[in-house]
Amino acid sequence: MTSILEIEDLVLSYGAAAAVRGLTLHIAPGEVVTLIGANGAGKSTTLKGIVGLVKPTSGGIRFEGRSIVGKRTDWLARNGLALVPEGRRVFAGLTVVENLDVASAASGLRGSDLKAAIAEVLEIFPRLGERRDSLAWTLSGGEQQMLAMGRAIISKPRLLLLDEPSLGLSPKLAIEVVHLISRYSREHGLSVLLVEQNARLALASSDRGYVLETGRIVAEGPASTLGDEPEVRKAYLGS
Ligand SMILES: Nc1ncnc2c1ncn2[C@@H]1O[C@H](COP(=O)(O)OP(=O)(O)OP(=O)(O)O)[C@@H](O)[C@H]1O
Numbered sequence: 001m002t003s004i005l006e007i008e009d010l011v012l013s014y015g016a017a018a019a020v021r022g023l024t025l026h027i028a029p030g031e032v033v034t035l036i037g038a039n040g041a042g043k044s045t046t047l048k049g050i051v052g053l054v055k056p057t058s059g060g061i062r063f064e065g066r067s068i069v070g071k072r073t074d075w076l077a078r079n080g081l082a083l084v085p086e087g088r089r090v091f092a093g094l095t096v097v098e099n100l101d102v103a104s105a106a107s108g109l110r111g112s113d114l115k116a117a118i119a120e121v122l123e124i125f126p127r128l129g130e131r132r133d134s135l136a137w138t139l140s141g142g143e144q145q146m147l148a149m150g151r152a153i154i155s156k157p158r159l160l161l162l163d164e165p166s167l168g169l170s171p172k173l174a175i176e177v178v179h180l181i182s183r184y185s186r187e188h189g190l191s192v193l194l195v196e197q198n199a200r201l202a203l204a205s206s207d208r209g210y211v212l213e214t215g216r217i218v219a220e221g222p223a224s225t226l227g228d229e230p231e232v233r234k235a236y237l238g239s
C-alpha cells in the first residue's frame with residue numbers, strides 16, 4: 001500500500017452548488033499533509049466528504065486501499081479514520097476524564113484497556129492531566145482543543161483529519177497544538193490531514209501541502225518549498 005488515503009476527482013455539492021469540484025489528493029502512511037485555502041474554498045467540505053458527512057456527487061475515496069464512499073462517520077471512526085471538526089466539540093458539562101471516557105467507550109474500549117487509553121492521552125497532553133477532574137467548559141480554548149484531539153486519538157486512528165485546530169487560540173497555544181500534532185504523528189506513525197488558516201504554522205509542521213481554491217487544487221508540493229511559490233506566498237503567507 002503506497003497511500004493511506006487516495007481521493008480521485010471528488011465532487012461534493014450542497015444542493016445544486018458544488019463546493020468541491022474534482023479534487024484529487026493522496027496521503028502516504030505517516031505523512032502530515034496540510035490543506036490551505038481561503039474562507040469558503042471547500043476545506044471543511046473536503047474533510048466532511050471524507051468521513052461521509054457530505055455525500056459525494058462523484059469521484060472516489062479510498063482508505064487503506066478500500067473504497068469508503070457511503071460508509072458512515074461512526075463506522076469510520078471505529079475503523080481508523082477520525083475527524084476533529086471545526087469548533088471544539090466537547091461535552092461542556094462533563095469533566096476531562098468523563099469526556100475521554102465517553103469517547104473511548106464509544107470506540108469499543110472496556111475495562112483496563114479503557115483506563116490505559118485515557119492515561120495515555122493525559123500523558124500526551126499534560127495540561128489535560130492537570131485538569132482531569134475539571135468540567136470541560138472551564139477549560140481554556142487551547143485545552144478544549146487538546147481535549148477534542150484527545151477524544152479523537154483515544155481510539156488509535158490511523159488517519160486523523162483536523163479542521164482548524166488553532167482557531168481562536170493565542171499564537172503561542174496555536175504553535176503548541178500544531179507541534180503536539182506533528183510530534184504525535186512522528187511517534188505513532190499517524191497520518192494527518194490538517195486544515196489550517198495559519199498556513200505558515202501548518203506548513204512548518206507538515207510534510208506536504210495542497211492549495212485549494214474554489215473547490216480545486218491549484219498547487220501542491222513539499223511543505224518546505226510550497227510556500228516559496230509566489231502565488232502561495234502572496235495569497236496565504238502574507239508576503
Ligand atoms: N451546509 C451547507 N449548505 C450550503 N452551502 C454550504 C454548506 N456548508 C458550506 N457551504 C458552502 O460551500 C463552500 C465551501 O465551504 P467550506 O465550509 O468547505 O469552506 P472552508 O474552506 O472550510 O472555509 P473556512 O475557511 O471559512 O472554514 C462555501 O461556499 C460555503 O458557503
Ligand SMILES: [Mg+2]
Pocket residue numbers: 043044045086163
Ligand atoms: Mg472550514
